[in-house]
Amino acid sequence: MIEAIRLAQRGNRLSREGVISALRQSQYRGIAYPxxxxxxxxxxxxxxxxxxxxxxxxxxxxxxxxxxxxxTSAL
Incomplete structure (x- = not known):
């Protein structure tokens, strides 16, 4: 999250939408998923x-x- 905020700030998009966009463009290893x-x-x-x-x-x-x-899977 902090890195996404930094990326948004560097792109002059320091807003909720800018941070969400930066977060979705990043890849990282979290703690919830392997x-x-x-x-x-x-x-x-x-x-x-x-x-x-x-x-x-x-x-x-x-x-x-x-x-x-x-x-392609269906419920």
Whole structure:
């Protein structure tokens, strides 16, 4: 986020829209996904994952990480 703010400022676009645009143009490794965070043409996060959890002994336990579906998949 800080880097996106710097990029927006350098491009003289220090506004909400400018920062969002700079963020979507950047690629970075975050803490929530194992892959590099990057945005596609629809502005979707290409690294997004779904975590599947079950409850065991009153606690959530992650049992699987599922990668984002491909562009051609249907629900």
């Amino acid at each position: 892959d590099v965070v990057k945005w596609d043409a629809r502005q979707d996060n290409g690294a997004a994952m779904t975590a599947l959890h079950v409850v065991e002994k009153g606690r959530f336990k992650q049992i699987r990480m599922i990668a984002r579906a491909s562009e």
